[in-house]
Amino acid sequence: MIKITLKDGSNKEYQSGITIKEVAESISAGLARAALAGEVDGKVKELDFKLNNDCSLSLLTFADEGGRLAYRHTASHVLAQAVKRMFPNVKLAIGPAIENGFYYDFDTDKNFAPEDLAKIEKEMEKIIKEDISLERFTLPRDEAIKFMEEKGEPYKIELIKELPEGEEISFYKQGDFVDLCAGPHLLSTGKLKAVKLMSAAGAYWRGNEKNKMLQRIYGTAFPKKSELEEYVTKLEEAKKRDHNKLGRELELFTTVEEIGQGLPLLMPKGARIVQTLQRFVEDEEERRGYVLTKTPLMAKSDLYKLSGHWQHYKDGMFLLGDEEKDEEVMALRPMTCPFQFMIYNTKLHSYRDLPIRYGETSTLFRNEASGEMHGLIRVRQFTISEGHLVCTPEQLEDEFKGVVDLIKFMMETLGIQDDVTYRFSKWDPKNKEKYIGNEEDWENVQDQMRTILDHLKIDYKEAEGEAAFYGPKLDIQCKNVHGKEDTIITVQVDFALAERLNMVYVDKNNEKKHPYIIHRTSIGCYERTLAILIEKYAGAFPTWLCPVQAKILPLVDKHHDFAQKVAQMLRDKGVKVEVDTRNEKIGYKIREAQMEKIPYMLVIGDKEMENNAVSVRSRKDGDLGAMPAEQFVDRIVEEIRTRAK
Template identity: 45%
Template structure:
């Protein structure tokens, strides 16, 4: 990413240097206001900066306001930011004298051959490699956003610190635009909307990181899963179901116990044997493949499952539906001949488009991740797999970037990051080539000469997980799902009790025709019923009064407040079914 912004006068502003300098200004302001605070680290980030401090009490919102005011005063002085090399001994003496144990620890971790540099601005000096702006006056506009707890170096056994987050831009206008975007992101938070709309709840006291799907959210999930299954049927996948636990030996054989132990729950003992909640579906799919001897004529074998898996995530990392401990992978594994890798990957790429484009994800960034350190397998296999992935991307006309060393330990992969309506990127689809598990489980097929040959295994997911994908969709649509996907497509609103029989007749017909319909028979004014339906973001409201009951018509209101006119209800039914059919044909 290019972090350099060019100003109208032609001068260039390095955003990362600007934000790094702002982090130093934050530390200087904290030390002025709270001299006993000890400083940790303060890097620039993609969105701003942060700095970690050890202090005897939590920083309050009022503290952040005072710190931000002090930062503006420091910026206004346009204090020079001066780079100064120091000997290791002089640096040690400096930070020992100023009582900064975390800086001393950083200093001692710097390789002996490396240069030691500090940056001075006014009375504040920080151990740092830079880069920085020449002076504080070039920082522009700053804003402190929040504070939270953190551990030194991210290790729970290390001292507990406080992290203050902020952001900085060259101009106030850019900062204001960014803050407006943050507010829009806050309004779209799937946790907020999920609670308001009754989509889901996460278990806290009764099981942090586990999800309760409430009826409204479950309806949307069911539509997504039905589309998923229909698409996979068309592409020749066989749907399977697998257990939630297995003996620990299975995960040892697959290698998950060695490579993913920290992300797995503790084993449980059943009748003298250790069992483990499954973190992956792939070993079970291998066992299904091995059920019968396969010929080259049987390949490729494509096994698909919406399989719930369980992974241990630290409580501090849990985040609504985006980071949970129990989730449903839209999982599939393809077993094919080595010469068929590229064509099978090409078919997966087609399926990715068929699955994701209808949800509005039309913009994406694609990465080809190559061999990492600590990988397994021969150079020949890695070259074959990487070349097949590249060939498939080129054949599909998909632009991509190489992501060096970011493949998984058993093979290279394609990662697809999709952009939502706000331009945020989300990792969704991934395609991985695996030579390792077929070897570990000794799976083979018979080639045309009758020889046993090792197949290639392709792991792939389109949505990532159902839970995370749903959370992303909630934020993408801001809870206002398109008609074909909405949990309720129509709500029928009788104005008075005498209109209820007419409303029941329409509702029963809509249900029989497959339209998701609800009724509101409460003894409330029609304006209140409409407002409540709009809050639930139901796409269409069919209002019924005396004239509508007499003429067998309805008055349509849309969730955005627009009137849809009055027309015969059966004609409206035909129109809404066509709109649903069109949406579902895309989805």
């Protein structure tokens, strides 16, 4: 007999060799129907996995991440089988489950059109109805390579060859289709209930633009058709908020092929929003004791070699000059830290000088792969609210807390505080060459950072291998409307660069010590923040952020002078206002202003002009009626001052 500890903490005894599915059936028929996989001692296994030893077991349904991944991973294999049936010469690459569905990459000269996806989806439905069993088997390395050679699958061969010696190489067979895969999966294709293919796009093999472009088909799968329909409806709504679409429609930004990928142009309205954000951030940072710096956009390679960026970040930098020709090589800066550290080093500091909080609105350059770039989210040139705090070890926790307090203030002001998650990004001790510093230093500073995060009561997840090369970090993550997660704000504890750059302070005992450094952004990348705000508010920004906060709509020509007078009253108070003097009907002007998502429309006719008033239409509250012009000015100025949402 073996003892199995279930998710609720209860213990049950079973005969050795019982399967996960049989355990589920012993508990309840309903659970057995809902179970998709099982988590055995932390590892997800198929339902037919045999339990031979004492273990912990969690039965996974679609409500569990492991269950969803097994469900959708099975759907990706069904997709691959369907494509292979229809296009036998296609070569298979990879097909993982992802957060909201799955995809599979194919090497083919064919570009899959919407009509192809419809046909492939029908073939998938046939495979599901056939209820084909998925059978796992393993092969030794040499036999596995030979097996894939016989099937003419070069990408699978490449993957097998990269596996460590002695690694178990597993395959899954479903009918006449076999795929290299670690699993887990459902027991048969018939367990899938609702599958839909969403789109097709080009994707470089392994995300490297130097590799061949493959065709990627995206899909999703749910246990009920109603859930699938609900998801598709939400997706359609999300598309309406997509910053890449809406930002262009609202004339906030554009891109031009002649300028290049990842180099968006902020149009007047988008530039005005970013300007408002920058002024807000710089003023708030100054209020919190930050001192402003302004540093060059490029530097000699000497600086980056000194800081370690040349060794650890060179591939992500834009270089000017040729090392092989012994030319002086310059690089556009990917971050500001070494520049601000040079400012620190212009004089010797006492412990009484610390902390020093440097802030800079920094334009940075990173050589992103072409396949990775998207709208304003991932670009090659961007501007960031960058800062570095130089402090003593004793000041580290208070300064870190101050940084987090600033970030939370920024997020609450923007209204995105409930849309983010926190990730504690650590080093990977198995890949020490990626980092500077020794293991003892890394573990020590990570323990300190974990303690600080716990004191702050931050709900975070730990992620190994996501640290910067010089220290661990707190990453604040936010999803776009399509569910893709990006880091928007980061706080890093740096224990290494001060020593590399010979940054010191004189302590109470008159000894020279290396300070700690906190790298941080307060609002992150302005372009990415703008993208998040476009999607958050569907373009209807809070009044204080709007590029046009009020639009005055005179009925006819004789009202123009008074309209301009009201506009000047608003401008004198810092309100961003436009006057629409076009010879168009008022209904047309109002509809256009509504499409532009203007917070306030001020209609001016004879009565308004006679009474020094405006007739106010609010984007949020509808028709507010007529009111004295001074009263409206006071109202909107107060709304902007308080940054009301």
